[in-house]
Amino acid sequence: MTGTAPSPTAVKDDPEYAANLKRATYASSIGSALEYFDFALYGLSTALIFNVLFFPQDDPAMATVAAFATYGVGFLARPFGGLFFGRLGDRLGRKWVLVITIMLMGGASTAIGLLPTYEAIGIWAPILLVTMRLLQGFGAGAEQAGSTVLMAEYAPVRRRGFFSSLPFIGIQAGTLLAALVFSLITLLPEEALLTWGWRVPFLASFLLIIVALFIRMRLKETPTFVQLEKHEQIAEKPVKEIFTKGLPGVIVGIGLRMAENGGSYMFQALALAFFVSVVGPDTDKSLLTWGVTFGSLLGIFTVPLTGAISDRVGRRTVYRFGAVFMLLYAVPAWWLISLGSYPIAIAAVAVGIGIAVNTMLGPQCAMLPELFGNRHRYLGVAMARELSAVLAGGLAGVLGAYLIAVSDGNWVLLAIYMVVLALITTASTFLVPETLRRDLTRMDDAIKVSSSESGDDVDASTLSIRTIQW
Template sequence: MAVTDTHTAVDAERDPRGDDPEYAANLRRATLASSIGSALEYFDFALYGLSTALIFNVLFFDQSNPAMATVLAFATFGVGFVARPFGGLFFGTLGDKLGRKWVLVVTILLMGGASTAIGLLPTYAQIGIWAPILLVLMRLLQGFGAGAEQAGATVLMAEYAPVKRRGFFSALPFVGIQAGTLLAAVVFSLISLLPEDQLLTWGWRVPFLASFVLILVALFIRMRLRETPTFIELEKHEQITDRPIREIFGHGLPGVIVGIGLRMAENGGSYMLNTLALTFFVATAGASADKSLLTWGVTLGSLIGIFSVPLTGALSDRWGRRRVYRLGALFLLLYSFPAWWALTLGDHVIAIIVIALGIGFGVNVMLGAQCAMLPEMFGNRHRYLGVAMAREISAVLAGGLAGVLGAYLIAVSDGNWVLLAVYMAVLALITTAATYLVPETLRRDLTRTDDAVKVSREEAGPGVSSTTVTIRTVEW
């Protein structure tokens, strides 16, 4: 591979931190701190998504129109995504000004506290309209905290990781995503075995209340963590910006836009397969659908992801981030139509396989490459904010919209699978196109303050706007 782009420069072959025992100890702490936070976030979000399709629509909304109750329940699911960009903007700014560590301490408390509180909420039958209002409020707080949690974990691990193995190490905390999703699916499968009256009275509350344990563990580890080496470099050279928002909108906006495109298939496809596929299967299979059995598709997909995410992260260290990312996007594109058609067959085993393969390989191949790629796209002065904006705006446009729009399409089309297949294929096409708009970021120096994708006024040709995005590429 011959790198010709001065904006994707390769770090020195030898990382001098590798022989430092203190660095090795902090690398282990960073991996644990990021992984447990990721596990908590996705345990809560996966649990909420599963509950949305099967519990919240019954307990928190008027049942005079069950189909509309399901749409409204998914709307509360989407509300959390609306809050995430605001949380990313607020905490991302603090992360670039004050450091990565303390922001991650605050976000884990906010996100986990709101999730625990959901387990204490009264239902529609108990307090009427106040039940969905309180649910929305907790979902907003949950989303506000989560808006910077995953971005912070991504940045923290990329900045700690050894240069030549950054893809692999950056992917390790995202095993927490799979572990959290896996744990949520297993727990939900178990509580679904309860008699329906017990499930709808106290059973569904138990996993939300249990998330408090994860909060305590994550908080203990994060309090012992040192600040990242690259942020320490900023402090040492007095390069910390006072206005990260101005920087990201003045210089980093092209990277944010490309990052949003990269996330459309990964995030949107994930939530379509994690939550919407269950709703679609129940709507088409009717009374024969076994809800507890179907969640094993998510469980197996997450189990596959525990291996496929770090594996593809390691492959991105050898093949490059773009190549691996594009492979995952193309897989999901080709998978869309046969997958949604197969869900119409009403066969539980086929449905479990479809969901597991889509999550385990389609979504997680992209995620494995993304772990290092997004932090590498942004300069050191506004990296936290840039990653947060790319992740959370895309979470609204892809993940948040997927549930509401998908549930609406199921309701108005009487379960037409083609519309859902087209929807997922469009998301995959957007991400595939985005992989051609970003330069290869493999081994990029994270102490640099310039972005990999940037606005260039000097190189804009005659008649070209000064805000044209100029993207430099890599020769392979």
């Protein structure tokens, strides 16, 4: 196998490459589906089940805040998982790290379905829940970064945006599946839901683990990592590299993710908690989750579409459109949800997820791997993704639930929060160079420290950290 991915024409003429590209797509997609099935399911359960079953009910509002805090704990663990497994991914290869992470992440999710409640073991219930959430986040910290890197390195150069986005259909499928399953279990009588019904989808994660393991064990290493090994260019200290030469790329990557990641979790989990605060405890929970369902269904089309468009007009243009769309959509979206109408709230959430979030996700699939050089690409993508997940997605639940509690359900504060996230991402699209069709065997980052600081030559495709070239 050559060190770089062949052209689209060559794919048809190389059966081995075509077969490996197909395996990589399946391996990445199923892993993404499992990750987002677990995370979306956990998010949906946080505001309706975990707050009741795993925390004392003296103050229901604070119980919800505490439940969202455990939701945020998973995000805190993700950077450490990304750091640990990202380092291994750049030294040992992409394949085996993805095998380990799927087992860790899926195993923790399955174990959540076996946990006793607060009524049964008291304070140990939330402690065990937090422990499983930490393990889940630790594994997830490298799972999505690995899938992203895997597909970008396998994809044909001129269609990298499209092929890199295909595994992210797994994100939509996982979110869609979680919303559908949750909608079904909430149809159960409340007593059945709170005793055994909520456990079923978590236990079902085990099936996805088996399928993902089967596919990933048959996967071959990516062409660019083979090239790295062939020329003995594997980084001895990837962690040091990523926090020195690679730091500008990580910082800009975090900025790019703020609106996409934060907006995603605000629409998925926080919108449900907010709607309950507006309508009251008699909210029909199964109806509102259809907003996430329709949004994810829409995303199955918008993610690969925007990825393909970015192959033609560039990553930055498409990404900036999505960020500006969310910026303009934030205020009307939360106002519409605050009206307390089921159809309007469902539509608002669906558009937020399906268009605002996923228009950024499409080009991001190729853009993040293109930002980093071959020696520390896995670690760079992992750090950009997971640090932003803490700052955006993790805080979205905790801070949002707190804002709802202290403001008596004031939608304006939530809208302002989303506007800030969108402004950060919009600004970040002006700080990143165009990465379209960048050679992934290159050692240098697309964004890097100026030559006087790094000792490297800065060419036309790089961005000086001091002199910004638009």
